[in-house]
Amino acid sequence: MANHLRVPKSNLPRVVIVGGGFGGLRLAKKLAKRNFQVVVLDKNNYHAFPPLLYQVATAGLDASSIATPFRKIFEGQKNITFRMAEVLEVQTESNRVITNVGDLDYHYLVIATGSTTNFFGMQDVQAHSMPMKSIPESLDLRSMLLQNFEKAVNLDHRSDEQESLIDMVVIGGGPTGLEMAGALAELRNHVLPDDYSEIDFGQMDIYLVEMGSRLLPPMSEVASAKAKEFLEEMGVVVWLNTALVSYDGYKAVFNNGKTILTTCLIYAAGVAGCVPSGFAQELIVRGRRLPVDAKLRVRGHNNIFAIGDVCAFAPVEGKPPLPMVAPVAIQMGSYLANYFEAGAPDNFPGFSYHDKGSMATIGKHRAVVDMHRWKTQGVFAWFIWMFVHLMSLVGFGSRVLVLLTWGQSYLSSDKRFRLIIRPFKKK
Numbered sequence: 001m002a003n004h005l006r007v008p009k010s011n012l013p014r015v016v017i018v019g020g021g022f023g024g025l026r027l028a029k030k031l032a033k034r035n036f037q038v039v040v041l042d043k044n045n046y047h048a049f050p051p052l053l054y055q056v057a058t059a060g061l062d063a064s065s066i067a068t069p070f071r072k073i074f075e076g077q078k079n080i081t082f083r084m085a086e087v088l089e090v091q092t093e094s095n096r097v098i099t100n101v102g103d104l105d106y107h108y109l110v111i112a113t114g115s116t117t118n119f120f121g122m123q124d125v126q127a128h129s130m131p132m133k134s135i136p137e138s139l140d141l142r143s144m145l146l147q148n149f150e151k152a153v154n155l156d157h158r159s160d161e162q163e164s165l166i167d168m169v170v171i172g173g174g175p176t177g178l179e180m181a182g183a184l185a186e187l188r189n190h191v192l193p194d195d196y197s198e199i200d201f202g203q204m205d206i207y208l209v210e211m212g213s214r215l216l217p218p219m220s221e222v223a224s225a226k227a228k229e230f231l232e233e234m235g236v237v238v239w240l241n242t243a244l245v246s247y248d249g250y251k252a253v254f255n256n257g258k259t260i261l262t263t264c265l266i267y268a269a270g271v272a273g274c275v276p277s278g279f280a281q282e283l284i285v286r287g288r289r290l291p292v293d294a295k296l297r298v299r300g301h302n303n304i305f306a307i308g309d310v311c312a313f314a315p316v317e318g319k320p321p322l323p324m325v326a327p328v329a330i331q332m333g334s335y336l337a338n339y340f341e342a343g344a345p346d347n348f349p350g351f352s353y354h355d356k357g358s359m360a361t362i363g364k365h366r367a368v369v370d371m372h373r374w375k376t377q378g379v380f381a382w383f384i385w386m387f388v389h390l391m392s393l394v395g396f397g398s399r400v401l402v403l404l405t406w407g408q409s410y411l412s413s414d415k416r417f418r419l420i421i422r423p424f425k426k427k
């Protein structure tokens, strides 16, 4: 007999939201106290804040300061039910989702499952590199970095084996790759030499490799150039127009004919939507995303919606879809709440995205910010970056924790979470 998820009995129409990330959470919060029974399903019991994952991976923040339990977030919201459940399949004909802990029927289904790393079929890279899309992955990376230094300290200076443990390669010149490379440089320049005084950190190389002709491709040329300048000032070697060809866990080979010996290759170059099974394969478009209409309905389905990274919404027919960034997911969540609340009428205006700009930080005191025509780089941009990220965290407690940690590391140039709590073992 099928195992049903136990949710409270209700006569209200049931909205099932799969994924409590930026999009799903915004939608659920906006439907609080409205005439819907909202069921949020997430495979984790917490909402995570991916833009600060790189700080967890580089020992600058504790994982718990960028994650909030769903049960805390939805405390006191009578029409919202949370279940920790991974959706395995959507049965579109019978309006039912199948999860690892039981199945559940819906009136409206919202797919807000976000995205995962896209290795573009490079199986060797997938097997050996370190992705950084989730809290467990960033904790693995933190453990691995520190374990490498613990091993390197026992090896001959400048031996290939030692260099392969301390040299690091970041693939992908988008905000994640750039922020990661900057944070690694800070570790090397200010923190690790005190911990491992036997290692010659003059020998430690950090590479940032980008296939395109500039860093931060979606941002302005001035932001790209300044970001590269900032990284190089910090001692990061930036390779543009360079693609990773293969990686066996020790040797990374590039299309410029060069090789780098490294056991730590961080892959931040591609994303693909997390589409649960049950949708026709021919429906899924480039980047493994679900195409939606102006009301964010998955093509061919009247009561199934997709928001955030997993959905491909092109504001202009035939043009590229909106990027996989947090503001898109949040605005889609808000839109859908308004649409449901209005009774999902046919004449409801379609979704439109208001782009407020983008930003990236490169270590202490350095950031680049593009806000339409207004662009700034350097210390002021860094303050804007900090303020925006702090205010975007969910919950007052997280904001206070992050602010205090940032304050402490600003004053001491320290990154205090250099802990191998869960040792990383390569599969």
Ligand SMILES: Cc1cc2nc3c(=O)[nH]c(=O)nc-3n(C[C@H](O)[C@H](O)[C@H](O)COP(=O)(O)OP(=O)(O)OC[C@H]3O[C@@H](n4cnc5c(N)ncnc54)[C@H](O)[C@@H]3O)c2cc1C
Binding pocket: 018, 019, 020, 021, 022, 023, 024, 041, 042, 043, 044, 046, 047, 048, 050, 051, 052, 053, 054, 085, 086, 087, 088, 112, 113, 114, 115, 132, 133, 134, 175, 176, 274, 276, 307, 308, 309, 310, 324, 325, 326, 327, 329
């Ligand atoms: C390292 C990193 C840095 C980033 N930096 C920035 C930045 O600076 N600025 C910016 O705008 N964007 C940034 N992004 C992108 C941004 O995080 C995403 O665009 C945003 O999170 C998308 O929101 P979402 O709601 O679509 O998905 P997510 O926020 O990814 O949420 C998806 C949720 O779905 C759950 N889930 C997935 N599959 C299932 C399933 N089968 N069953 C149940 N639950 C499931 C997950 O556990 C997760 O909670 C960054 C992303 C990463 C990885």
